[in-house]
Amino acid sequence: MSATSSESFVRGQRLMLIFLVALCIVVACVLSTETTMPTQNMSNKERAELREEARDMFYHAYNAYMQNAYPADELMPLSCKGRYRGVTPSRGDMDDILGNFSMTLVDTLDTLVLLGDFTEFEHAVKLVIRDVQFDSDIIVSVFETNIRMVGGLLSAHILAEYLQKHADTMHWYKGELLEMSRELGYRLLPAFNTSTGIPHARVNLRLGMKDPMLKKSRETCTACAGTILLEFAALSRLTGDPIFEVRAHAAMDALWKLRHRGSDLMGTVLNVHSGDWVRRDSGVGAGIDSYYEYLFKSYVLLGDDKYLARFNRHYNAVMKYVSEGPMLLDVLMHRPHAKSKNFMDSLLAFWPGLQVLSGDLKPAVQTHEMLYQVMQMHTFIPEAFTVDFQIHWGQHPLRPEFIESTYFLYRATGDHHYLQVGKKALKTLQQHAKVSCGYAAVNDVRTGKHEDRMDSFVLSETIKYLFLLFSDPQDLIINVDEFVFTTEAHLLPLSIAQLGNATFSFRQTDEHNVLDFMRTCPSSNKLFPEKVRKPLRNFITGSCPRTTAGKRLSALDFQASNADHLRAVYDMGITMVSVGDRSQGKAKSHEEGEMGLQFMQEMLELTKMQSINQLAQLQAVAYATDEKPQDWIALMAGPSHFSPELTGDQFVQGDLILAKPLRACDETLENAEEAKGKVLVAERGDCTFVSKARLAQKVGAAALIVCDNVPGSSGETQPMFAMSGDGKDDVLIPVVFMYSMEFGKLSAVMQRRKQPLRVRVMQMVEFKRWQLAKEQRQNQTASVAQKPDKEL
Numbered sequence: 001m002s003a004t005s006s007e008s009f010v011r012g013q014r015l016m017l018i019f020l021v022a023l024c025i026v027v028a029c030v031l032s033t034e035t036t037m038p039t040q041n042m043s044n045k046e047r048a049e050l051r052e053e054a055r056d057m058f059y060h061a062y063n064a065y066m067q068n069a070y071p072a073d074e075l076m077p078l079s080c081k082g083r084y085r086g087v088t089p090s091r092g093d094m095d096d097i098l099g100n101f102s103m104t105l106v107d108t109l110d111t112l113v114l115l116g117d118f119t120e121f122e123h124a125v126k127l128v129i130r131d132v133q134f135d136s137d138i139i140v141s142v143f144e145t146n147i148r149m150v151g152g153l154l155s156a157h158i159l160a161e162y163l164q165k166h167a168d169t170m171h172w173y174k175g176e177l178l179e180m181s182r183e184l185g186y187r188l189l190p191a192f193n194t195s196t197g198i199p200h201a202r203v204n205l206r207l208g209m210k211d212p213m214l215k216k217s218r219e220t221c222t223a224c225a226g227t228i229l230l231e232f233a234a235l236s237r238l239t240g241d242p243i244f245e246v247r248a249h250a251a252m253d254a255l256w257k258l259r260h261r262g263s264d265l266m267g268t269v270l271n272v273h274s275g276d277w278v279r280r281d282s283g284v285g286a287g288i289d290s291y292y293e294y295l296f297k298s299y300v301l302l303g304d305d306k307y308l309a310r311f312n313r314h315y316n317a318v319m320k321y322v323s324e325g326p327m328l329l330d331v332l333m334h335r336p337h338a339k340s341k342n343f344m345d346s347l348l349a350f351w352p353g354l355q356v357l358s359g360d361l362k363p364a365v366q367t368h369e370m371l372y373q374v375m376q377m378h379t380f381i382p383e384a385f386t387v388d389f390q391i392h393w394g395q396h397p398l399r400p401e402f403i404e405s406t407y408f409l410y411r412a413t414g415d416h417h418y419l420q421v422g423k424k425a426l427k428t429l430q431q432h433a434k435v436s437c438g439y440a441a442v443n444d445v446r447t448g449k450h451e452d453r454m455d456s457f458v459l460s461e462t463i464k465y466l467f468l469l470f471s472d473p474q475d476l477i478i479n480v481d482e483f484v485f486t487t488e489a490h491l492l493p494l495s496i497a498q499l500g501n502a503t504f505s506f507r508q509t510d511e512h513n514v515l516d517f518m519r520t521c522p523s524s525n526k527l528f529p530e531k532v533r534k535p536l537r538n539f540i541t542g543s544c545p546r547t548t549a550g551k552r553l554s555a556l557d558f559q560a561s562n563a564d565h566l567r568a569v570y571d572m573g574i575t576m577v578s579v580g581d582r583s584q585g586k587a588k589s590h591e592e593g594e595m596g597l598q599f600m601q602e603m604l605e606l607t608k609m610q611s612i613n614q615l616a617q618l619q620a621v622a623y624a625t626d627e628k629p630q631d632w633i634a635l636m637a638g639p640s641h642f643s644p645e646l647t648g649d650q651f652v653q654g655d656l657i658l659a660k661p662l663r664a665c666d667e668t669l670e671n672a673e674e675a676k677g678k679v680l681v682a683e684r685g686d687c688t689f690v691s692k693a694r695l696a697q698k699v700g701a702a703a704l705i706v707c708d709n710v711p712g713s714s715g716e717t718q719p720m721f722a723m724s725g726d727g728k729d730d731v732l733i734p735v736v737f738m739y740s741m742e743f744g745k746l747s748a749v750m751q752r753r754k755q756p757l758r759v760r761v762m763q764m765v766e767f768k769r770w771q772l773a774k775e776q777r778q779n780q781t782a783s784v785a786q787k788p789d790k791e792l
């Protein structure tokens with residue numbers, strides 16, 4: 001493993017001191033003359049044409065599915081046939097979505113109503129009632145079955161009753177879909193029988209948890225367990241059976257208890273029995289995404305303040321640790337200052353939409369802008385892309401998240417930019433994903449190669465959000481503002497909150513006047529996202545290759561020794577003062593001046609953050625000097641992600657001993673007996689940090705120091721980093737890393753001493769505090785000693 005930038009946390013002390021006062025004046029002057037221009041408006045005619053194109057897209061995909069795949073769960077658009085669980089060759093865990101229950105049709109029912117196609121809706125509902133059954137010996141994902149099937153059935157039931165009432169149709173309908181969703185809900189319930197109340201990830205539709213394949217089931221993801229409440233609350237309130245809502249609330253409560261009490265962040269994978277975290281990465285994308293979404297939307301749908309309070313706590317934590325400018329980068333929930341990944345995943349594209357709903361528009365505009373640039377750069381947003389916007393995982397299964405956020409941003413701002421973005425997304429799908437039998441996922445955005453896969457969310461979300469974006473709310477049969485969109489874009493009416501049992505009525509559509517929102521201050525109609533987007537316009541342009549002109553240099557990337565960086569900083573109007581040299585920066589253009597301001601803001605934040613991180617995370621290996629045993633010296637060391645953190649006045653003390661063999665990569669050590677209770681030293685290399693740590697723990701060492709294998713390396717000249725593990729947390733002894741120069745000093749003392757060298761592994765900040773207290777005590781004693789006798 002190398003000390004990558006994502007792992008480094010000690011950079012502040014090496015950043016060149018930059019003076020910015022003069023610069024800020026220069027830049028501010030430049031910016032004061034700046035005006036911003038809104039995006040070109042889209043005509044009503046064009047918008048209507050795009051809405052009709054979205055409708056055509058829907059029917060192209062829907063008809064392909066109905067004619068060639070139904071009653072299968074999914075359409076395989078390249079082979080133009082249905083995908084059946086247990087019949088079509090397995091794709092492994094991915095197939096847990098499929099329950100042989102006509103998933104695409106169920107998932108799509110409410111879109112038919114939004115399109116105003118009541119005839120097809122009625123026909124489709126009849127098919128579902130006739131054909132779909134759940135008594136199958138199949139293991140399915142609880143999360144996916146809930147959001148796609150339970151959610152699909154519930155919203156279709158709600159809309160069927162709505163049409164009975166308002167469109168004088170479907171009078172034969174007697175709540176069959178609600179009964180089906182109740183039955184499916186019961187089949188999911190055995191998954192909730194865990195000691196924590198957090199549901200298992202999978203369940204057998206017929207056997208519950210009694211399937212022998214589920215014996216070892218224990219891990220689930222945060223989003224999997226935390227994306228149940230909307231559907232289950234609706235199910236309980238519509239059927240009058242409280243069990244679903246009770247179980248879903250309990251799961252949410254249990255998850256909340258597992259947050260990290262220091263950072264307020266959640267991990268991604270946990271053990272449903274013990275409640276222990278298995279993966280502590282924390283972001284807003286894969287594995288967590290819809291848990292945050294459901295906290296907020298549970299508040300909106302059910303009106304329970306508890307969920308808003310929880311959402312706010314998490315939201316603040318995300319904005320503090322995960323959000324970095326427009327980017328959202330995973331950190332470790334227990335070490336939130338250290339980034340744990342250097343890539344982002346496409347699922348996080350839902351986040352700006354959620355930010356819009358929660359009222360935080362500015363960061364939503366910024367992140368959406370970044371994602372739009374990623375999309376333009378790679379045609380589609382790849383499943384995962386690096387911090388410099390290169391492809392990490394090139395697949396694109398025609399996901400909805402980016403279009404969903406585009407829709408919410410348009411609804412909140414009325415800015416036609418979002419219509420243009422939607423147009424681009426729509427045309428891209430038409431050009432690169434449309435095949436004769438539906439729409440095919442893209443296997444790799446670099447090659448554009450297709451995959452024989454059309455997920456049900458393409459119809460239920462991707463195309464639905466496109467259609468909604470280009471539709472005027474007044475033209476829709478239902479007032480979408482009276483509904484909450486579930487994570488699968490199913491519609492649940494807000495009136496559910498008023499329901500104690502099985503009956504409810506829709507609120508009148510004129511209950512909320514749109515004008516009320518326009519009168520709010522500040523009015524969302526007056527917000528001007530262009531101003532926020534503009535500085536980010538070149539955020540990622542030119543990052544491939546990295547050095548191309550136009551890419552904004554961020555403070556995080558800045559290196560004082562890099563001539564290009566110095567020039568870029570100068571061009572942004574920043575005056576730098578280094579030893580004996582003074583060059584007055586003058587912003588070349590308005591845009592660069594604006595970038596300069598942003599750069600300085602980041603630099604200030606970074607310096608602040610780094611000095612805090614540096615102190616908080618830096619470890620120390622301390623020992624008493626030869627001369628005065630009461631005087632201690634501490635050498636700088638780095639922490640690890642996989643071992644317990646020594647905090648406060650905690651330390652581990654022991655005699656130093658070198659591992660034999662030094663690399664400590666074998667089954668055991670030659671000097672295993674001797675190493676018991678000691679602070680073991682192993683050299684970096686040949687095997688992973690964590691395997692050395694496991695060996696040290698196995699032989700009973702009190703702590704492990706891993707010393708670098710690169711001669712001359714030092715924490716004084718290169719960034720310190722935290723050693724990565726493998727996601728498991730079985731290492732219980734402290735493990736620290738020392739560069740060669742620092743370890744060299746320790747080794748020299750060790751060799752000089754006749755007695756074993758006793759060391760303390762502790763936090764550097766604690767060592768400093770300890771030293772300071774000692775000095776103060778000494779000073780006090782000295783001053784007392786100097787005081788004249790008569791004053792005593």
Ligand code: DMJ
Nearest residue numbers: 290399400401457487488
């Ligand atoms: C959908 O099934 C849902 O939006 C879910 O919350 C996340 N993944 C897919 C779409 O990408």
